[in-house]
Amino acid sequence: MHSNDAHARLxxxxxxxxxxVARYRAAGYWRGETLPGLLRARAEAHPDDLAVIGGEVRxxxxxxxxxxxxIGAGLLARGLRPGDRVxxxxxxxxxxxxxxxxxxxxxxxxxxxxxxHRFTEVSHVLDKAQANAYIASAQYEGFDYRTLARxxxxxxxxxxxxxxxxxxxxxxxxxxxxxxxxTLPPDPxxxxxxxxxxxxxxxxxxxxxxxxxDDYLYSVRASNEICAINxxxxxxxxxPAAHNFPMSSPGFLGALYAGARVVLSAGxxxxxxxxxxxxxxxxxxxxxxxxxxxxxxxxxxxxxxLSSLKVMQVGGAKLVPEAARRVVDGLGCQLQxxxxxxxxxxxxTRLHDAEDIVLGTQGRPISPDDEVLVLDDHGHPVAPGExxxxxxxxxxxxxxxxxxxxxxxRSFTEDGFYRTGDRVQQLPGGYLVVQGRAGDHINRAxxxxxxxxxxxxxxxxxxxxxxxxxxxxDPYLGERSCAFVIAQGEAPTAAxxxxxxxxxxxxxxxxxxxxxxxxxxxxxxxxxxxxxxLRAQLRDHHLQQTGEPR
Numbered sequence: 001m002h003s004n005d006a007h008a009r010l011x012x013x014x015x016x017x018x019x020x021v022a023r024y025r026a027a028g029y030w031r032g033e034t035l036p037g038l039l040r041a042r043a044e045a046h047p048d049d050l051a052v053i054g055g056e057v058r059x060x061x062x063x064x065x066x067x068x069x070x071i072g073a074g075l076l077a078r079g080l081r082p083g084d085r086v087x088x089x090x091x092x093x094x095x096x097x098x099x100x101x102x103x104x105x106x107x108x109x110x111x112x113x114x115x116x117h118r119f120t121e122v123s124h125v126l127d128k129a130q131a132n133a134y135i136a137s138a139q140y141e142g143f144d145y146r147t148l149a150r151x152x153x154x155x156x157x158x159x160x161x162x163x164x165x166x167x168x169x170x171x172x173x174x175x176x177x178x179x180x181x182x183t184l185p186p187d188p189x190x191x192x193x194x195x196x197x198x199x200x201x202x203x204x205x206x207x208x209x210x211x212x213x214d215d216y217l218y219s220v221r222a223s224n225e226i227c228a229i230n231x232x233x234x235x236x237x238x239x240p241a242a243h244n245f246p247m248s249s250p251g252f253l254g255a256l257y258a259g260a261r262v263v264l265s266a267g268x269x270x271x272x273x274x275x276x277x278x279x280x281x282x283x284x285x286x287x288x289x290x291x292x293x294x295x296x297x298x299x300x301x302x303x304x305x306l307s308s309l310k311v312m313q314v315g316g317a318k319l320v321p322e323a324a325r326r327v328v329d330g331l332g333c334q335l336q337x338x339x340x341x342x343x344x345x346x347x348x349t350r351l352h353d354a355e356d357i358v359l360g361t362q363g364r365p366i367s368p369d370d371e372v373l374v375l376d377d378h379g380h381p382v383a384p385g386e387x388x389x390x391x392x393x394x395x396x397x398x399x400x401x402x403x404x405x406x407x408x409x410r411s412f413t414e415d416g417f418y419r420t421g422d423r424v425q426q427l428p429g430g431y432l433v434v435q436g437r438a439g440d441h442i443n444r445a446x447x448x449x450x451x452x453x454x455x456x457x458x459x460x461x462x463x464x465x466x467x468x469x470x471x472x473x474d475p476y477l478g479e480r481s482c483a484f485v486i487a488q489g490e491a492p493t494a495a496x497x498x499x500x501x502x503x504x505x506x507x508x509x510x511x512x513x514x515x516x517x518x519x520x521x522x523x524x525x526x527x528x529x530x531x532x533x534l535r536a537q538l539r540d541h542h543l544q545q546t547g548e549p550r
Contacts, residue, residue, distance in 0.1 A: 010130065012193040012402060014210045014212050016416075017416070020395075024395040029218045029395040030395065031190075032190045033214065033221075035217070036105045039068065039105075043065035045061075047060060047061055048061075051063075053261065053263045054092065054096075055094070059094055059098070064097065067102070068099075069184065072102040072103065072106030072179075072184055073106065074176075074178050075108060075133070076106050077178070078172070082106065082108065082185050084109065085130060085196065087131045087133070088111065088113065088136075089122065089135070090115075091266065092240065092264040092267075102177075105184050107184075107188060110196070111208070112198060113125055114240050119148060124206070125206065129402070129403075131159070133159070134161070134163070135163045135165070137164070138167045138169075149162045163177070192212060192213065193210040193211065194212060196210055196211075199343065207402075207407050210400075215395060216396065217253075217257070218395055220257050222366045223248065223249050223346065224250050226348050226350060227284070227348065227351070229254050229255060229284070230258050230260065231260055233258060234261045235252065235255035235260060235282070235283070236265055236284070237252050237262060237263070237264045238273050238286070238291070239287065241264065246286050269291075270295055270298040273295075274298070274299075275304055277304065278304040278305045281308040282309060283308055283310045284309075284310060284313070285309065285311075286314070287313070289314055289318070289320075289323055292327045293326060295312075295327075295331060297465075297488075309333045310334060311351070313337075314337055314338065318452060319337055320456035321456060322456055322460040324359040324360075326459075334351060337361065338362075343418055343420075344398055344418065345372075346366050347366070347432055349362075349363040362431075364429060364431045365430060369394050370395075372390065372392050373390070373392070374425075375389050384426070385426070386425065387423055387425045392417060398418065399416050421437055422434055423437065423441075435452060436531065437532045442479050442480075449510055451468070451531075452469075452531070454467075454481065454501065454506075454510055457501045458497065458512075460500075461497065463492045464485055464492075464497070465487065469481055469482070469512060471539070480514065481510075481512045482512065482513065482539075482542065484538045485515060486518060491517060497515050498511050521538070
């Protein structure tokens, strides 16, 4: 698809009913801010403050603004036009942030692919977004994206522009881009779509989430207030930067909004991140539960000074209470639980919440206007404190995916609520306890068992590093429970672990019917362990190995 075929492209839009728009503006949520406007304001106010540190590259706010302008103008000089969609597949480097803001300045629409994505996912995203440009790292984590770029171009004639961060070989390098910044368009309409984020669903190919300048910047600004992000913050991006969590909760955008400093870590492991924390005096980082546990395990014996770290945020999957306790004990900093979705709703435990709330819940919504419903299987509200399906709408939650009528019919109610697919319990004060995805329950002879509840009991055992509980088809019970366990230290026996769970005072039917020890768990392409996907993988692998009927 050529740039001049713009009329053939499906328009990008995310709209809210007029009454809600008026309400959100009157409440001061939507202030008419834009992403290019954000960076301009910081570059004018604090030009010489350090903005971004990535590898050997250190950029001040003025330098980031100028570099982004050069990239944006250079892309327009190459024939891209405002409104064109550009798939961005960059690792955690300074170029990630410079390229994204270059696209914003040029009126181009970033479409975020993850470094772990390959031909199937990237070609799907190119097609779904009707993108005509692709920007990737030359190499990242041992993979050469120039090879992928060649495959994509050969298969997708509409992909006219390929740019590479690093040695471009036959492709144009990002560093060589140049153009007249006078050609850059004025700031966009704050209600227009700023970018397309990918849904974090672990099944099927990702849906595209259109986020507007106004709605996204409200969530960023409000996150900063909740997370106490200010100019003295040093925020580390340890997870892939294209994820919603390290981008906006409060993420690197929150840090830039506050005029703070962003440190990009090339990898999330303690070996890479710990020296950076010590060197750059990092104060805040966001991780997924398996990484948080790894950090907590490594921290007490680390040679690196981690004392600057004030807040460890954990999100992306549920952190169960026993694991939360382990993170706090191992790292000695403030834990903040985060439960959110790229479609919108984000919940945080507050920094001054009581310990039982911080360890035992996944927080409460950002906004007074986040509407939360907890419904039973028939769409009726559950009794207070009962578990049900989470639906939500609000000032930063979308009402539709892009170019996906089928998903929209499944995912949104007629009155605009988003069906999250999560099962939650709502406590007094609006705090949510995530009970898993809608499919993560085991029906054992008519008794419903929450996989997460049993995992929590297993994780309380000192010799258990991680555990995943799945349903296995059973001719007598319908389904039986099978616990896959990664041991640490001296491994317990299956009988000891069953006795341990029984001794925790739970119903006998909740004791795992089977315990299987494994050396490690796989991860999804999203770079986090989606518990649902993990359980499905473990279940399928086990059934293949044992030859049991599915």
